[in-house]
Every structure is written in C-alpha cells, then in structure tokens.
Amino acid sequence: MPDVHRTALAEDSAEVEVLTANIDKLDGLRKKIQGSLNRLETNGKNMEDAIRPVYGNTSGLQTMNGNIDHVIDAIDRIFEPVEGARREERIVKAGPRQVGLPDYIASLERATRSLAELKNSNFQCNQQAMSEIETWLKGGTMQMEDIFRDTLREDARPVEPLHFITKQLPFPKIPQEKVTLLQTINTHIMDSVAQTSTQGKREYPSVKIYTDVRGEYIAISLRNLASASVSTARKTSPDTLYRRGTSGIGTYANCLAGLYVSEYENVYIIFPRDEWIRVFTTTCNSSFSEFNKTLRELNNHIKSNIITDCYLAFEIIEVIQKVSVDLERTTGSAMKVQLSDALKPIRDTAKAAVTMLLEDTRSRAQSLAVLPSDASTIPLTAEVMRRLQSLAGFLEPLTSVMRALGDGGWSASSSSAASSNKAFDVGADGPSLFAHYASDMLDALVGSLEGKAKQMKSRGVAGIFIANNVAVIDRGIRTSELASLLSGLAPKVEMWRKKSVQAYVDAWKECSILLFDVQYTNRAPRPPSTAATVDSAAMIKSMSSRDRDGVKEKFRQFNTSFDDLVSKHKQLKMEREVRSMVQTEITRLIEPMYGRFWDRYHEVDKGKGKHVKYDKQTLTSILQSLG
Template sequence: MDDETAEIELLEQNLNKTRQISQRMTSILSSFDTRLVKLEKSILPLYNSTQLLTRRANNIESVLQKIDDIASYQEGVAAEEALILRGPQSNQLTAYTEVLERMNASIAFNTLEGGSRDQARLVETGAKKLIQFYTKLVAEASSGVPSNGAEFTPIPFNPSLLASLRPLVAFMRTLPLPATHPSHPAAPGIQTALKEAQKGYGDMRGAWARKCLETYGKRVVDRAETIDGVVAGREFGTWVENMMKVAEEEYGLLSELAPLPAQSYLSTTFATLITPLTSLFTSTLSSLGSLIKRSLHKNTFLALSTYASLTALQGRWDDVMCRNAGRKENELKDGVHSIRASCLRSFPEFLADVRAAALGKGGDVGTGLVDFTISTVQYLNRIMEVRDAATSALLTLGDGNWKMGEGTQAGKTKAAEVDDQTILEHYTYDVVNVVLSSLLTLSRMNKRPAFGSVFLLNNVSYLRTQLLLKPRTDVTSILSRPAQETLNSNFRTAKAGYFDTNFSPLLQTLMDDKDKGKSATKDKFTRFFDLLEEITERHKLARVLQDDPEGRATVADEVVKLVVAFVATRNLGKEFSKSELDSAYMHRIIVDLDLRSYRSSEIISSDDHYIVYDS
C-alpha cells in the first residue's frame, strides 16, 4: 500500500508541476498573442500603403509600355501614310499594295470609329493613286505614231506595260466595293474612281485604234478614184475586216485589263471603245458613197463590190461590234442599205445611159465601135466578178423593174418564182436588146447607108464575138438562149445589110442584059470595076471588123462567093477565063476588105474573053 501511496503522491506532484507549466505556457502564449495583435495593428497601415504603391507601380509600367506601343504604331502609320500619299512606283508596287491590304484588314477589325474613318480615307486615297497609275500606263500604251506602211499592221500593246498592268489590275479587282464590302467607308468612292478609270480606258484605246485605222481608210477612198472598182470595193472590205480584227483584240485586252470585270461594265466600256471606230466607218463609207453617187455609171462595180464585201462581213460585225458591246445600233447594216440603194439605181441607169447614147448622137457616128458597145461587153464581163452581189441587188429590185416603167417582158416568170440564175438571164437579155436597139438606131441615123451598115456590122460582131464566141469570162453562162439567139440573129441581119448596101450596086452592073455584044460586056466590067474602086475607097475609110481578122476573112470569103456566084448565074452558057472567076484572085481583091483600087484600063480583050490582071 505504501508503495502505491507513494506512487500516487508522486503522480500528484508531477501533475501539479505539469499544471504549473501549462499555466505558465498559457500565460506566455496569451502575452505573445497580445503582442501579435499589437504588432498587426501597427504593421497593417504600412502593408496597405505598400500594396497600393505596388499596384501603382505596375500600372505605371503598363502605361509606359502602352505609350511606347502607341508611339511605335504612330511612327508606322506616319510612314505608311507618307508611302500612300507619295503614290505607287513601278519598283515599289508590291510594298504599296501590301500597305493597303493591311489597312483594309485593320478597318475590318478596328473598333475605334475615328481610327477606321482615318484609315478608310487613306485606303481610298491609295486606291485612287493606284487608279491614276493604271490610267498613266494605259495612256502610254495608247500613244505614239501608228504604222503607215502600204499594208495595215496593228500595233500590239506594249509587252512591258502589259506586264506591269497585270498585277496592278489583279489587285484593283480586290479593292472594296459596295457590292462586296457594304460597310466599308471607302467603297463608294473607290467604285466611282474605278468606273471613271475604265471609261477612260475605253476612250483612250478607242481613240488609238481610230488613229491606227484612219489613214488607211482615207487611202482606200482616195485609191477608189484611180483603181479598178472591183478591187477598190474589196480593199474597202479588207479595211473593215481589219477594223473588226482590231475590235476583237481590244475586247480581249479589255477583258484582261478592266478593273471592273463584270459583263455589264465590260459591255459599257467596249461600247465606249468602239464608238470612234464606228464613227470612222460611217464617215469613210459616206465618202465612198458620195464618190459612187457622183458618177454612178463609172463606179457601178465599186458599188457592187463594196456591197458584196460588206454583206459577207455582216454576221461577224453583229458578233464583234454589236453583241459584245450590248448595242442595238448596226452601222454596217445601215451602210449596206445605202450602198445597195446605189446598186439598185445602177441597173436601170445603165440601160438608160445606153438609150441616151443612141438618142444623143446626131449625124454620122463613123464605122468604128461606139463607147457603149465596148462598155457593155466590159459591164457584162465584170458582172461575173460580183455575180452574187448583182444577183442579190436584182432580186431586191424585182424582175423587170430595171426597165423603169416599160413593163416586164412577156413570158417572164413571176417574181416569187425567179431564182438567182433566172434574174441574171432576164437582166442580161434586156441589156443585149437595148444595146442592139441603140446600135440599130445609130446606124439608121447615118446619112450614108453603106457606112451605117459597116458601123452596125462592126458593133454587132464585136458584141457577138466577145460575149459568145471568144468571151474572156464565163459570161455566156448568164446569157439565156433567147439572148444568144438574138445576138446571132442580129449579126446575120447586120451582115446581110452590109452586103446589100455595099455590094448590091456592084452586082447590079452585071444585070443589064439588053446588049450582049463585046462592047456592052466590056462596059459592064468597066462599070463593075469603077464601083469596085469606089467600094475600095469606101473601105479605106470604113474598116470592116478591123479587130477581128478571122471574122474579116470570113466576110471577105462570103463577098467573093457572092460576087462569083452572081457572075456565074448571070452569065450561064458564057465561058469565062479562069482568071476572071478565080476566087483566089477575087480574094486578093477583097479579102482584107481593103479592096485595093483597080483601073478599068487594066481590063483587056482577048478574043471573046475579058481578063483582069492583078496589078
């Protein structure tokens, strides 16, 4: 027990010591806490002040950084603004466009309204500077001295300028427009500037194209007065074709270089571009038309050839000059109508000129070819060169209307039934008849029928030879069978009239059979050779078929046969020496229709025969 009591007492002592220590610790901690509270109260204002200063220091640092950023940005903006205001340079075009691209991007994301407006103004200024640069390059490509050689040669767009324009145009097509950037402040102004630049492009290129073509158009008109009409008409057609080639090339360039590539803008600009060309075409054709109207009989084939050339180009003109430009006006069509009107007039006027030529000549006209005979042959041959144009014009005029109120010929088909070949045959038939009628009228006006008959034979033979026997072209193909029969019939009639007026008096001397004595026979031959000498002298003045040796020889042979046959018939039963009736001898007298003079003293008597010796 004692031990346990001792342990309990020991425990109580330890417990008391622990309690004392705890109280002492509690007292110390309470004192420490009191001191901490006092310390906190004294440090807290300082802490709060320090935290505020730290925050202020951070804010100041941020402000200073922002100030540096703004200053740097402003320096960049100033540099970019200076670059834009200076305008694009050929060697800095990429840098210039990059600046505008950055500004456009910043406008799209910028929330500062004032800054956006300023940048928009810069973008618009830069775009207009680019547009001015574009206009300058186009002006350089549309200036200079055009080619002035014998043949038209278009001047291509300067390759170096074209290389500069391509990237420029590609960027200009990305500029903001109201249709693509409706909220962009600069879009309306940029679009207006682009429209003006594109219109200026059309004006400059159109003026340049006209300048290149104008000299050649004037040359065509000037040459038309001096060269063959068919050739001149084809030259005009070639000139118009060159104009359309130029227009086609310009349309291709416009499609590539137009800042506003929409079809509506292209059509409007192309219409502006070709206006100088259509004006040049109209004025040149008007000059050519005035030349034709001033002397239609001389320029008939110029009109027909021009009509043929323009008609062949009508479809291409519609595509190039009308459809591409969205135009309803068709200057070529109007020009074709004006030229066709001259063509329509030419047909009746040609017939009227031939009739007037017969009525206007008074007195003797000689025995040679008259102008309208030669011109008729030339006219019908030249018709073959412009056959399609002549056919088209005649169909428009109407079958028989070229007779100017004289009425259509009996037996002709109705207008609806007339084809190309028939209308030409009808017209050439009337031409042949009018010419033959005028020749007959002129031959009858001659106071000396013998000369009139030679005149008629020469002219009718020339027509027949040139149109039927030895044509230079395929003119026979447009002469109907009635026309050919008319020519042959009139030739036979003219030849019979020539024989009758020139050789009937010669043969008449041998018809008197009252006195059959030697003296009477000698007198008959004397009168025969007197008349032969007279015919000889006449034929020295009236050359028969001078330009047709073969035809002249044929007529001479027929004359010999006529005389010999008549002498033989009138002197049946009477023997003549071979020399008297030798056709070869008579041929020597008459063959060339020079009919050399022989004197009656050269006729000598030999028994009952009368021999004529060749001198």
C-alpha cells in the first residue's frame, strides 16, 4: 500500500479518535447538565412549597387591613349624622329670632336629615342620640309653630263682607310673601313630624293652627250676615208674599262663597296636594255649620208660612245651586256634598209647597161663604196671579223641583205610581212644566169659582163675576213675564171669557126678543128690512088698532126691561176689559134690533114719547154709556 494512502488513513483515523473523544466529553457534559436541571427543579419545588404559605398570609393581611379601613370609614359615617346634628343643636336652641329665620329653617332641615339618616342606620348605639335630637328638634318645631301662628294672625282680622260684594272686589287673601313663608314653615313642620312621630296617622300641628285661625276668621266675618238672613226674612204683615231679595240669604251665601274661594287659594299654595281638601274643609267647618244652622232656621220659618214664604225656599235653592257651581269651578267638589246635604230640607219644603199652593187655591175658592153681590172680583184671584208671577221669577229652581215631582206630580190627587214614573225627568222642559202647573192652578181656581157662582141670584151676575175674575187672570198674564210662559193658555182664557160674557148677554136677549116683529103672510106686504127708508106713519096707518096696541105693548115692555137691565148693569162692578166687551156684545144685540123696530113703528104714538121712550140716537147713547 502506498505510503500516501497509509498516511491519509492514519490522519482520518486520528480525526475519528478525536471526534469520538469529543462526543464522549459532550455526553458527559450533557449528563452533568441534566443532573443540574433535575436538582434545580427539585429545589424550585421545595422553594415554592416554602413560599406559598407566606404569600397566602400576606394577602390575607392585606384584605384584613382593607376591611379594617372600611369599618373605620363606616363607623365614621355612622357617627357623622350625630356630629352634624350636634352642630345644629346650638342653632336650633338659640331660636329663629336670634339666628334669623332662613338660617334657623336651614339648620332644622339639616338636623331633620341627620335624624332620618340615624333612623335608617338602625344601630342600637344611636338610640340615645336620636332621642336627644328628637327632643330639641320638637322644641325647634314648636318655635316654628309659634311663628306660623303669629304670621297667620297678622292677616286674620275679620272683614266686612258686604264691602267686597257691593263693590265687586275679590275677597282678601294672605299676602304672597307671607304665603311663601308659611309654605316653607309648613314643609319643615311636616318633615319634622314625619321623623319624630311614631303614630301611623300623623297629625300635623300646622294644619290645626291654620284651620283654627283661618276658620275663626271666616266664621266671625260671616256672623252678622247669618243673623241678618233670618231677621230680614221675618215679616210685619203675615199675609204679604215674600219678595225676591227680602232676606239676606243671597248676600250671605255669596259672601260665604267669596271667602271660601280666597281661602282655597291660600291652602293650595301652603299645603301639599294630598292635604288640600282636608285642610280646606276643616277650615270651613265652623262657618259652614253656622250657615247650615241658618238654613234650618229659614226652613222652619218657611214651613210655618209656607203659602206666603215658599218663594224664599226657591230663592235659597237658586242661590245655593249657583254658589255650588262657583265653588266647584274653583275648589273642585270639596263642598258639593255638604251644600247638597244642607239644601235637602229646603228642597223637600219646596216640593211640599208646590202641592200646597195648588190645594190652597182650590180649597179657598171652594170655601167662599159669600160671593160679592155686585159681581166684583175676589182678592183670591189677584193673589193667585201674584203667586204665579212670583213663581215665574224663580223658574229655574222651581222647575228643578217640578222635575223631581214629575209632570202632574204636584197634584195631591195624582196617583203615586203615575207621578213616580214621571219623576226625575232631567230632560223635561222647564217652561212647559211651569205652564202645566199654572194651567192646573187656574183650572182649580176658575172651576171652583164657577161652582160657587151657581149660588148667585142670577146667571147674568154669575157670568160677570166669572168674567171679572178671568179678566184679572188675563191681565196678570199679559202684563208680566207670564206672557211668554203661558202663551199657550190664551185659548183657554178666551173660552172662559166668552162663556162668562155670553151668560150675561143672554139676559139681554129676553129684552131683544120683545123687538121681534110678527108678520102675517095674508096681509099687506112686509115693509123692506133693508137700508131703504121706511114710512113709519104709513106702516102704522095700515095696521089694525089691535096690531097698533100690540106694538105699543112691545115698546112698553122693552122700555121696562131695558131700563131695568141698564139699572142693574150700572150696579155691577166690572173690570175695564169686561165692561168694554159686554157693552160691545149688548150693543151688537140690541142696537140693530131696536133701530129696525123703531124705523117701522116709532109713529105709533105720533112723537109724544108716551110709548116710544127712546129714539135711535138716545138708545145708542145709552148703550155707549154701558161701557
């Protein structure tokens, strides 16, 4: 083998030996490193096991420290209201007049909030502090109550209500700046009571103070009107019909409403919404009790004089209904129920009066013992018309009562079942109801008078008697506001008038019958009955002596009957309308008949006037004098 190859192989062998030696060294080093890693891992685990408890203890200590800080903060917060309240105690005990009302109120407000926080904390350790705070807070509240009362009294001097009514001025209210002050004080009083009261239903002293002070103010202001309403209703003449406005009840009610409206405007500013109605009605209790008492006294007076004074009942109904509407518009329904309850007895009396007026008319007409011999009217008729005129002046309250009775329910003879079916017809037409009632009353009057008139000495006198009373009825309708309400009764009135006048004129027919001419068809032709001139002398000359004697007898009988009727006519008392109507009817009956008879036969006594007492002109003059 060449030396070169052996040399190369020896070099490669030497390099392999070197590499092998290095690998052995690397393997040994690897093992050492692995051993070191194993030892390090084992030491790390040992270290972790040793450190873990120490770390846990450290975290627990940190959490505990945080909790301790929170507890300390909570304790500070618990005692902070106590400290805050104690800072306010000095101000509260000093009083509002020393520290000034705004600062005093602010201090009370802060103290009240502190007390609320203490109560919410519910810690037993705060009970003593809360008790102390409540004690001096109540004292502070009482001082606020004194200021509240004093402020109210400054504007609680009684007023003269008539001054405001007559001059159409609004009733006085508490000045705005004082209202604002009272509102602020009341708010703090209520807040304080809410914190210090242990009762379920809280009674606020500011409410009682307000209702006492303002209630007395209203009651005293209205006291004179209450007594005047009763005294003015009493009459010196028991038969006089009550006239609208005679009693002062209208003024009294309007003043009451005016004061109530003004008071409500005070209340809704000073007090919270949920207290408005209670405070307002309680404030009005005293004055309204007096008003209710006055209504009871007036109702007793009306019931004792119901025929003449029932119109006062309708006036009271009208006034209170208006007052109720006015108050409801401003104060809501706060007084509506009270007013309705107070009015109920008056309404019951008014219902009874509607029936009693009708029955009184009928019974008084039927109980007339003696009728006037001169056929003049009786006072009852004029009184009935005054009643209807007075009722018409209270149409709205009257018809409200009639609606409750039902159409026709005012008649004592109407069946209760029939009237109840018609009662409470709120849609019934008021004027129509009144017209039906007036018709019933006039029917009762005229019907009763016609029955009594049958006892009079003659049918003619009875006719004038009825005609006179009907004339008073007609005049009472035409010359008053009844004209528009009772226009539908015109045919009935006209029927009564014609019937009664005809009864009187019938007596004159007997006189006119004497002027009838008997014609004989087998004798001379009948003289013309037209406007053509009749030759009376020729007529008489053509008659037999017997016929002429018959004509003379007719003239004599006519003269006697006519003179008697004229004499009796002039003895009768007649209303102007009746006398005119009767004169027209008598003239229409007698004048043409006599003129025709006279034209034919006046020459029967050749102008001596022995039988023919009246010429046509004289007779016409006498007939005209009858009017």
